[in-house]
Amino acid sequence: MFPLSLVAVPIVALYLVYKYLVFPIFLSPLSKLPNAHFSSSFSALWILLKRRYEEENRAIYAAHVKHGDIVRLGPNEVSVACVDEGIRTVYSGGFEKWNWYPNQFENYGVPNMFSMVNSKPHSIRKRMISHVYSKSYLQSSPEVHAISKIIIFDRLLPVLEEAAANKQPIDVLELNFSSTMDFIIAFIFGLQNGTNFIQDISAREEWLSIYQSRRPFRFWAGELPGVISFFKKLGIHITPAWMNEASKWLEDWTMEKCKAAAASLSNSKDPSSHTKESSDSLPTTTTPPIVYIQLLTSLKSPSPSPYPLDLSIATELHDHLAAGHETSGITLTYLFHELSLHPEIQSQLRNELRTQAPSLRLDSETHDVPAPRTIDALPILHACLMETLRIHAAIPGPQPRITPPTPTSLAGSPPLTGGVRVSAQAFTLHRNADVFPEPEKWKPERWLGTCEEKKAEMGRWFWAFGSGGRMCVGSHFAMQEMKLITAAIYTSFTTHIVDDGGIEHIDAYTAGPKSNRLLLRFERVE
Numbered sequence: 001m002f003p004l005s006l007v008a009v010p011i012v013a014l015y016l017v018y019k020y021l022v023f024p025i026f027l028s029p030l031s032k033l034p035n036a037h038f039s040s041s042f043s044a045l046w047i048l049l050k051r052r053y054e055e056e057n058r059a060i061y062a063a064h065v066k067h068g069d070i071v072r073l074g075p076n077e078v079s080v081a082c083v084d085e086g087i088r089t090v091y092s093g094g095f096e097k098w099n100w101y102p103n104q105f106e107n108y109g110v111p112n113m114f115s116m117v118n119s120k121p122h123s124i125r126k127r128m129i130s131h132v133y134s135k136s137y138l139q140s141s142p143e144v145h146a147i148s149k150i151i152i153f154d155r156l157l158p159v160l161e162e163a164a165a166n167k168q169p170i171d172v173l174e175l176n177f178s179s180t181m182d183f184i185i186a187f188i189f190g191l192q193n194g195t196n197f198i199q200d201i202s203a204r205e206e207w208l209s210i211y212q213s214r215r216p217f218r219f220w221a222g223e224l225p226g227v228i229s230f231f232k233k234l235g236i237h238i239t240p241a242w243m244n245e246a247s248k249w250l251e252d253w254t255m256e257k258c259k260a261a262a263a264s265l266s267n268s269k270d271p272s273s274h275t276k277e278s279s280d281s282l283p284t285t286t287t288p289p290i291v292y293i294q295l296l297t298s299l300k301s302p303s304p305s306p307y308p309l310d311l312s313i314a315t316e317l318h319d320h321l322a323a324g325h326e327t328s329g330i331t332l333t334y335l336f337h338e339l340s341l342h343p344e345i346q347s348q349l350r351n352e353l354r355t356q357a358p359s360l361r362l363d364s365e366t367h368d369v370p371a372p373r374t375i376d377a378l379p380i381l382h383a384c385l386m387e388t389l390r391i392h393a394a395i396p397g398p399q400p401r402i403t404p405p406t407p408t409s410l411a412g413s414p415p416l417t418g419g420v421r422v423s424a425q426a427f428t429l430h431r432n433a434d435v436f437p438e439p440e441k442w443k444p445e446r447w448l449g450t451c452e453e454k455k456a457e458m459g460r461w462f463w464a465f466g467s468g469g470r471m472c473v474g475s476h477f478a479m480q481e482m483k484l485i486t487a488a489i490y491t492s493f494t495t496h497i498v499d500d501g502g503i504e505h506i507d508a509y510t511a512g513p514k515s516n517r518l519l520l521r522f523e524r525v526e
């Protein structure tokens with residue numbers, strides 16, 4: 001008799017050769033696409049190494065420059081860099097998220113809007129929240145108005161005034177993280193339960209250092225969670241134990257904020273009437289916890305959820321404050337850097353800002369901020385911010401999705417079967433020289449006085465906040481706070497670079513400066 005293994009071994013070997021070499025290299029629909037690297041058709045090693053060593057955005061960009069709108073990054077992965085049959089199909093066509101999101105962005109072991117893979121629970125959650133983050137809500141909110149006045153006039157401007165008087169340089173990255181954190185936390189949990197990172201230096205340094213300490217290890221959780229578990233079983237820890245402790249510390253911190261918001265509500269007689277009545281009689285130091293109330297009310301209504309209510313609320317809000325402070329803080333930092341490099345644009349901006357009423361000047365008697373609608377309509381401020389979001393996108397990296405079961409063509413490809421990892425990245429879209437001539441240059445004027453057709457084309461390619469159903473829920477919040485902070489600063493100060501060593505972006509999904517700081521000097525302008 002023939003031993004079974006003599007038959008089985010060659011069959012298994014042949015099957016493996018077919019599955020891992022013949023099919024991906026010659027037969028898969030992806031085999032018709034250009035490879036970013038010669039090994040991409042049979043191995044994911046090249047793209048994994050680019051990710052691990054933070055070279056991914058530039059490597060994908062280079063591949064698109066060489067090969068066109070679609071490239072193969074690995075045996076089961078492609079990247080697209082176009083609008084039609086590109087971001088429009090993938091992101092507005094409801095492709096679901098790749099597992100990379102839950103692997104990295106769940107908190108307390110509970111999904112949130114950002115980490116949810118499937119579109120159905122995601123859209124239910126988004127409907128619960130998006131109202132309070134809409135432009136119309138934010139522009140007319142008395143609570144946001146109260147928060148804005150206090151953060152700008154009682155905290156930020158006094159800190160800058162003192163630094164200017166003492167000729168003390170400021171690390172604006174840390175300061176911007178603080179301002180954006182104070183804004184988003186006050187909006188979510190109420191001003192009285194918020195942070196005052198702008199003035200409380202030790203509190204902010206503790207929080208930011210714990211939050212940022214986890215970044216170097218995110219690759220493993222995002223891309224290779226199975227490898228972490230495998231080595232863990234052997235007693236080897238790829239991610240250090242303190243990383244879990246850091247995450248736990250941050251989660252406990254957010255849970256305390258949730259409890260404080262809940263306590264504020266039980267101290268006020270009726271949370272909903274408290275929100276409505278607050279417009280004229282709002283005490284200057286307390287505001288209702290807007291996002292907390294919205295989520296609590298929506299999640300309480302009968303909908304079966306496998307997760308406890310307190311954790312469902314906390315995971316969501318933890319994500320908002322993380323996403324909210326980091327991206328906006330990075331954007332403001334690059335905006336201030338560019339303005340410091342371009343004093344002539346700074347002075348044009350200042351002339352525009354000084355038309356505002358009530359005035360944002362330091363010596364303003366009213367200590368009031370202009371209506372968000374009027375700040376929003378300032379063309380130079382808008383152009384400077386859009387151009388910063390374009391060339392210094394805070395999230396320049398790939399946003400991975402998965403192709404649906406129905407075969408779909410992308411960028412002229414043969415129909416791709418379900419289960420392929422596909423992504424686009426702002427880094428590449430924003431460097432299309434046909435749409436943004438001289439793409440590496442910061443040129444706010446490209447957003448000014450351009451014909452409507454050209455503006456619409458730039459708008460189609462502008463992807464700082466993503467697009468489609470999973471587009472950033474906080475984009476209007478971010479634009480409103482960033483415009484206000486910039487307007488308040490450049491009305492009264494001019495900025496000069498003291499040390500911008502390492503200002504070039506980290507090459508990652510979220511991309512701040514390599515040096516993790518930017519030192520500027522503030523000079524008061526009368």
Ligand code: HEM
Pocket residue numbers: 113114115126184319320321323324325327328331393394395398399400463464465466469470471472473474475477478
């Ligand atoms: C300059 C500031 C900001 C930038 C550049 C930015 C960028 C983005 C991008 C590109 C996405 C899509 C990411 C992906 O699918 O991989 C996103 C999603 C998201 N952002 Fe922002 N963001 C900013 C500010 C904020 C703020 C202030 C919040 C606060 C609530 C926020 C909360 C979120 C959430 C919750 C999502 C997930 C939305 C969903 O899945 O439906 N972001 N953001």
